[in-house]
Amino acid sequence: MSCDRIARCGGLFRAAGLAALALLLTLTAASAQRRVALVLGNSQYEHAPPLANPVRDAQAMAERLKKLDFEVVSGFDLTKPRTQATIAQFAKQVRGADIALFFYAGHGLQVSGKNYLLPVDAALEDETSLDFEAVPVDFILLQMSRETSIRLVFLDACRDNPLAEVLARTAGVNGASSGLAEIPIENDGAGTLVAFAARPNQLAFDGSGEHSPFTSALLRHIGASNVTITEAMNRVASDVFNATAGKQSPWINLSLTREVVLHKVDLDAPLIVGEATAPQTEGGSDARNTGAAGASGQSDDQLALDVLRRKIPKLASDAPILFDHPIDFGDPAIDGKSIAQLIKGKPLFSPVEGLDKSVWEGKHCDGCHEWNEARLCDQAKNFAANDVSVLRLQHPLGTRFKVALAKWAQGGCK
Template identity: 75%
Template sequence: MRGLGLAVLALVLTVTVANAERRIALVLGNSHYQNAPVLPNPVSDAQAMSDRLEKLNFEVISGFDLTKAQTQEKIGQFAKQVRGADIALFFYAGHGLQVSGNNYLLPVDAALEDETSLDFEAVQVDFILRQMSRETSIRLVFLDACRDNPLADALAKESGGISTASSGLAEIQIENGGAGTLVAFAAGPNQVAYDGSGEHSPFTTALLAHIGQANVSITEAMNRVTSDVFKATAGRQRPWANVSLTTDVVLHKVNLNAPLIVGDSDAASIEGNSQARSNAAGAATPPGSDAGAQAALDQLRQKIPKLESDAPVLFDIPIDFGDPAIDGKSIAQLIQGKPRFSPVEGLDKSVWDNHCSGCHQWTEERLCDQAQNYVTSDISVLRLEHPLGTRFKVALGKWAKNGCK
């Protein structure tokens, strides 16, 4: 809070994730291959993704540098837990390949001496998709598995050029069911992705940056991922997604209209005691009781900023706020403009840097209801910096006192 000099105010952020929603994720990353060069990033990619998904309220089953047997064990655990989930998610980083249009993920002990080896040493992507499709509503798949793969080349040579093995992955057909499916590839069909020189691959770096952004749908997040990867690789790699979703999937929903609440217990109790006294009509109050709370309340009231003018505040008449950024504008004008500050600390600018009416659906009647709160509890204007500034809330309170005219 600007200028309050108090460390008593904090934001209680309301995240509107349904209480009953079940989110289950399987995250696998393989770097240390026994029969191929080590990949620098997949394990760190998968670990970072696992951490991110846990923060997004997923139950995460994860495994790193797994053999075929260990991979099958993790998939079996996932298959049991994911049944009936609202959102089922699978993320894989490591080697993958396609043969005759079928996609395979490679555990660290895969050798692939011939095509027969695929059934015994690799894991078919369709097999995992079947496990995550049982009574689930939404299925999200992210495959950072298009890296240049020497095992695919070796398999093609062993087959005398007959094999159609390729390091790039094939398009995955989506079956109908539930609210739909999104399958995202690090690169387009039959294309190879880059492992990158940083801590994470270009695809995972972008995915970590955008998955779970507040109030951003997963399809919009993938658009941003594609843009980031395309720029980071100078146009050499373009992620690709096959999407069949019947609803917007937002992994991190923030209610921008939620009440903003005093976070400090002392400040909250001060306001609570004040409200209790006003509600206890006719009740006798012993002299001197709540004196400390009243003194603290009065001290807070002294922090409420004053408007530049004492003139009555009307809805469509310009106001002298005493704040150059909004001076000379009316309430009606301001609620049609853009906010000055984020309503939630750390919220991505793309979410809040829009016309106020688009988020709040403000009407004169609704705004009056909000303004009445500042009359009932005048210090509530100090709870948090308003997107249009604290002085705007002060003006709303004066407007409400004037009957919201």
């Protein structure tokens, strides 16, 4: 866990003490997989108008992946020679990794069904340009396939590309297009996921905000706790479709032989209790306690859990929670409304920390999340099973709404 994340939870840690801190550090620790990522972003093109978001997209993705315990090899606004050098560094580093990941934001194009990424110095003036100025996507896929178990590829490279038009017009290259072509996954590609910002041959939006619609959604979901990468990409596709009013639909091709979860939260993991949490004997000697029951009959570990659970707000009523019955939450903003009503309403808080109000304020929750009873039940079961790790976090409809969802799941989502 990074220092800034610990700082944001400072109030919680001070109240719960060092035992709770040790608990949370353990719960959020990533598994001991070796993860290596290549992240490239190009905005300042020398022979085409600059793009607003790719470098910001790539930088944000690099930071997110570092927090998910990836070794990140990154490059921004790179020429062809510098791109090749960065890929070479990645190729050496990624060999034998459990998870290999590639993210690219910038200009790309396809020619006769083959995809290319464009460094910032690409001009594409004649038919030889692709060989000397562009980078074949297949070349990068080859580098990340050596002795790796899982390969994840994210291409935010379907933007309107004037260089593709130049190549098609002046060099007479048939089939040159801004939209990327489908990358088929053959039998030897088991363990691979390829995600495009848009469907094959469709253009993607660069976005008017800080990030493109695709990268915004990817940043929102790729590190979600206990969510498989497949489910995360389903959520990304839904968010992009809604954010662009149906004009852009991400395309995902996968052949994963097992579930991939980038952020596992294991509430049953053994706790690490440091020396600072060990109780002192009456004589003042340093008696270490690794979880043995104290005078109260509870271990330090259990006491830490109980402290955190006491911070989860209570509902004003112990009545059973039903999907379409009014609920006494104990929160005037939502009291007397049912779950069915609230998911059709508007959020009270930002769904993502720091998100500008113009993005979420006044929007309807079901439009943002495609909530329905079945999908909400799955989410509620996660709240019920992982109460300490998720119920303390804010929700667009308030924390008490999450508490009610967990209770609804415990009652069978009726």
